[in-house]
Amino acid sequence: MSFDPLVQTFKDETLESLNDLEVSLMALESRPEDADLLNAAFRVMHTIKGSAAMFGFEQISDFTHEAETVFDRVRNHEIPVTPHLISLTLQAKDYIRAIVSGEGDAPDPAEIMQGYRALLGGEAASVAPETIDESSDEEGQAFLIRFRPEPNILATGTNLLPILRELADLGDLRTVLRSDALPTLADLQPDQVYVWWDFILTGQVSQADVEDVFMFVSDNAEVQYQPLEHVRSTDTHLLHELERLLISHGDADWVNVRDAVQSYAESHTHGQVIKDEAASQLKMLSEGARTSSIRVPTERINKLVDLVGELVIAHSRLVQLSSQSGNGDIRQLSEEMGRLVGDLRDESLDIRMVPIGTTFSRFQRLVRDLARDIGRDVIMETSGGDTELDATLIERLGDPLVHIIRNAVDHGIEPPDEREAAGKPRQGTIHLSASQSGPHVVITIQDDGHGLDLKRIREKAISKGLISPDAALSDKEAAQLIFAAGFSTADQVTNVSGRGVGMDVVRQSIHALRGTVEIDSELGRGTTIHLTLPLTLAIIEGLLVLVDDQEYVLPLYSVEECLEFQATERTTSGAKEHVRDVRGQMLPMVRLREWLKMPGDLPDIEQIVMTQVGSRRAGLIVDSVIGKHQTVIKPIGHIFEDMRAFSGATILGDGRVALILDVSWLITLAEEEHHRAIQSHTRELVVS
């Protein structure tokens, strides 16, 4: 680029101005108050200062800055015009001329500048602010940025797309367009801006770089920045998750968006234990904070679910009446209502579903504090935090879980020295996990502590009279002893637990939730506690069966299949069927009629309902299977709490009550019957 002709123009121009300046200065000597002359002098200095550097005369730029400042004060009457000022300025003029023209001797600029500074009251010369060179972080930075222009911004001639492009040029840019405020076409004014953006920018950028992009529009737009600490441009997975979070979390309130993204980013980059917590938080945030979400008190939701339950019951009454009526239209309507009621049931139960991750994260703190108090080193890991359960269920799980975890920390994990001596890492781990298995949630609490000492447990149980000395208990059964009331092998009653009231209460609480507790343990290796809980307390799909003239409900998810059982197939050795060969497998059976002690003859054809809970299976023999039934679970009251065979009741369409059978318990019953039968059979063999 050749500037030479331009520089020449500048030179000519400047020299001419300097001549004018000289004339003005001379005139000022006799007319020191003349405003026009003062302005003229000021303007010359101002112009030269503004352009000198552009044409290669940087040194006079600084110089003229002082002069300009002084004359600005002079024309504002803050500094008087004196012969000294005039001669100083004439010298300044000579200096500039000499430099620009390259001819003649230049007076000493330092002296002149000093003279000006003295006039300014010895103030330090205001130097043009240096551009702050903010070198960007070597490893790159990440920013959350919001750019929300005023609707009127186009009236400033601002072009929005170049701004976005400029931002994109800074690094890797993820853009989320917010178009919720777009009006209909009829209401749209083309010169108004209705949209805005949230971005995540990563790259070798500093905040100054980003601010630079928006420098002209910051007065006409909402521009917000939030640096995202420790997020690298290489964290593509995290960035993807953050983008997804942004997309689903389109809040007009910057603070909400910023907090959501920041907390997710923080929890994720300070990883270790919290990966799933973050996932469940993400799910919670994105699900719980969609643009039109509302907070609802739990009470209202519970009420809604109750009403849905009532609706289900009323509908089943309708089903009964409609099938009796023989009216095709009514039956069709009843079916359609059935579908709607089913959907309503699913949706309303869904509302109450909450990821268990929040409950898990409560325990992090608990474990840390507890471990510290009793001198252990324990960390807690979690997985499956995004598994969802009914909110009321989660609430009631809190206490039992706390107790189990406390036990694990206190009695499970050994002191660091002991662990080291056993070849284990000094730090113990407790692993909480949750997963869904059909209509159940399985929660496991696993520790790598010293496990249950079954021998001691047996001894203690004998000494407490809980079992007889010659009882043959399997390991699993022995482990279950710790749930017995009054049981505790802790020699010292620690502050935390060990009073012997803990685990039995835990089991009761879990049973009250219609769940089961199982324990697995290996001495020296650790203990695992399995909790199996139903997903919801409220409504399930049930199978209605008939025994004598009574209906009972079996949870459909425990039912595998139904088989016909002809009278001719019954063994002749007795009415009690203990086992049956089903496709090569010997399955224990129980006839409900017998168990319930119903009088009367057996029907010619019975039905065997094959049920399964976990790996345990059994056949339940009933008179007949009626069909599927949407079962609204009603609790059967404290009086019946110990009746483990029934987990609740429901109201049938005709208003009668049907009891819900606890399949797990019945399977146990069948197994025990089978066991007894074998023993007595063996005895018979021995005797005879």
Add this chain to the structure above:
Amino acid sequence: MPSVLVVDDSTSVRQMVGFTLKQIGFEPTEAEDGAVALQVAGSQGFDLVITDLNMPNLDGIELIKALRQQEKHKYIPILMLTTESQDSKKQEGKAVGATGWIVKPFRPDQLQAVVQKVMG
């Protein structure tokens, strides 16, 4: 070719801006003060206006105000040439509809960068 109106009472500055923007494909027209600029803008439409603020006859702020009243110049980028000490002027300019500013003294590449920033 996009057209730019360059308004400044300093010939050398006008020429310098014009020359620099020619390098990036603009067709410059010069005006030595706001009044002349308004006249020129009345008869001809421009894609970009760059104006100094301190000028005789009609200063920069008044010029910007008037330009924004013209239909054809309502939405074009208008840049102010300011000096360091003129921060309040920048605000004043924005208030009457200026798009942005360039601080004097500037290097040619800085001028080009700002123009490209607002033009896209």
